[in-house]
């Protein structure tokens with residue numbers, strides 16, 4: 001007899017562990033199937049290991065300088081950041097699985113293959129379902145060039161256990177730039193090549209901030225350059241030959257479609273499974289969440305949100321995902337965080353971080369905050385280039401979601417001194433209230 005479940009969730013990553021847990025907590029008979037370790041890309045080969053190494057490289061590069069600023073002597077040296085990174089990844093992965101089990105879901109380790117409209121196979125065992133949530137994520141997409149197999153993917157790069165002497169990073173998106181900077185700071189000589197311009201989705205101001213920082217770190221950035229072939233430690237590219245003990249291909253990602261997806265009669269394309277805003281697919285039994293979905297901004301917090309929305313809707317709610325307040329953060333130094341839709345904004349103002357009292361006290365004053373408002377004076381866009389942009393931007397998520405007017409944001413009593421005050425200060429700039437910025441005498 002096949003096992004039968006109310007809902008099977010395929011994938012135990014950011015989207016799957018949320019959906020599985022919510023459904024099980026609410027009394028559904030749930031199975032979560034995971035073919036690797038729990039936590040998915042974010043825990044195993046994305047956010048967690050990558051940000052761990054970002055932090056290590058930040059401390060290594062900036063702590064002596066910050067110590068000097070504060071009048072104390074700090075001597076920082078690299079030891080072995082990789083061991084602790086592995087421990088953190090192990091901890092989070094184990095925690096992910098336990099949380100799902102604790103919520104009351106069954107867990108099976110193995111690859112799920114769809115075998116019919118209401119059934120799948122896991123290692124040859126049949127499982128039947130009333131509903132299925134496909135949360136199978138994405139994998140690195142590699143260029144079709146000779147010798148590509150001699151390089152490593154972005155997922156592997158964040159899990160290296162040594163600092164290569166030299167490294168070639170191919171790809172100027174978020175992952176490529178982050179990897180280039182933290183390995184340069186850990187001691188590699190890094191070349192970063194990209195087909196067009198690096199971080200082309202960012203504003204010129206934000207791009208320039210990152211380019212300046214990469215230059216300071218000694219990363220050789222070559223734009224408009226494509227790899228043609230990898231020959232051992234040499235990458236032959238349109239801009240010449242580059243040498244790297246390790247070559248990293250950070251050249252984009254593709255959705256992971258489970259084998260047999262076509263049997264479910266859902267719409268999908270090369271970017272992912274097509275869903276509506278409630279995360280329903282074209283088949284009423286099938287839901288999808290996370291990177292496997294055809295959407296912009298494939299990030300962990302949006303995968304988690306889709307895990308919540310899909311599971312709550314399966315439980316009978318009628319919720320829709322709101323993509324406007326989904327931020328994305330680039331973990332470089334300074335960090336860059338962007339939220340909202342720049343095309344909805346009709347007017348912009350900035351506030352420089354070096355006018356923030358807390359940033360001056362802290363000693364990290366690079367960057368700015370930029371806000372965009374629409375014709376009704378509502379905040380619709382925000383850009384933060386700063387240390388801790390990852391935290392500061394969360395205020396803008398609220399402002400955009402709540403459709404706040406710029407005056408409401410300007411007159412919020414945010415803690416002084418705090419760096420996140422730059423948000424209300426940027427709002428004040430629309431109203432000539434940004435009194436912390438020097439004005440030219442009229």
Ligand SMILES: Cc1cc2nc3c(=O)[nH]c(=O)nc-3n(C[C@H](O)[C@H](O)[C@H](O)COP(=O)(O)OP(=O)(O)OC[C@H]3O[C@@H](n4cnc5c(N)ncnc54)[C@H](O)[C@@H]3O)c2cc1C
Pocket residue numbers: 010011012013014015016033034035036037038039040041042043045046047048050051110111112113135136137138154155158175256257258259289290291292298299300301302303331
């Ligand atoms: C280097 C890097 C850094 C990143 N940094 C950030 C960051 O800082 N912040 C951020 O928000 N996002 C970041 N991301 C993106 C983030 O990791 C993803 O958006 C997120 O992991 C997507 O979650 P998911 O649940 O959709 O998919 P995944 O996390 O990929 O999980 C899918 C799971 O499904 C499993 N699976 C697949 N097929 C099957 C099958 N047939 N049967 C059983 N199991 C299956 C996989 O093994 C996997 O565990 C980063 C990504 C990378 C690569």
